[in-house]
Amino acid sequence: MKELYKNILQAKKERKKLLAILLDPDKIELKNVNDLVAKINQSPATHVLVGGSIVENNIIDDLIIQLKEQCNLPILLFPGNPSQISDKADGILFLSLLSGRNANYLIEHQVNAVPILEKTNLEIISTGYLLIESGAITAVERVSGTKPLDRSNINYVCQTAKAGELLGNKLIYLEAGSGAQKVVPLEMINKVANTIQVPLIVGGGIRSKQAIDEAFNAGADMVVIGTAFENDNTFFKSC
């Protein structure tokens, strides 16, 4: 399947909003995957993301195999490092942490990922990843050893997003961090969406249908929900 990005672009063109459920393999037990998939299939999700800042268990391949048995949604890897690459997924958000100045997360992990990626058929979607300050230290900040961007400096965030686009990134991801106290500001989503042409992903701390709609209305093309679904598998019943 090499249609993932084409379909994301098409959705943007048709103003069809996309919703991704993020599954962190460390927080999932394989014996519960069937129930999880049933909930995903009942939800309005259009994509499944798999990954996390640190993944310590070894279940990514098995998790994706099991997901694919019962779920037709595209599965995209959202890896914190190259050890999370699985050829069982459909594609990968090939992330570069553009908000930080840690060369490992800007380019080193990506260089190390190449020999692994060359052995897969994953659709590789380069993604400029911007961590936005959200009230408390998040896992991305801790693991990457980088500071998030100032949430009040919208111009600088727009400039960073645009630089990411000009460097060739096919997606820009505004990330408040998993379980963030404060979501990405709506004004920031709006201004970034108006600055870039490529699709915009927004995630981190989104916990309600209202917050999802607000992010979409501000200009997000895809919203990512992790913790809210992790904590309550019936979360999407209200959506």
Ligand code: 1GP
């Ligand atoms: C984290 O943006 C995602 O990388 C999702 O965040 O877990 O807060 O939904 P939450």
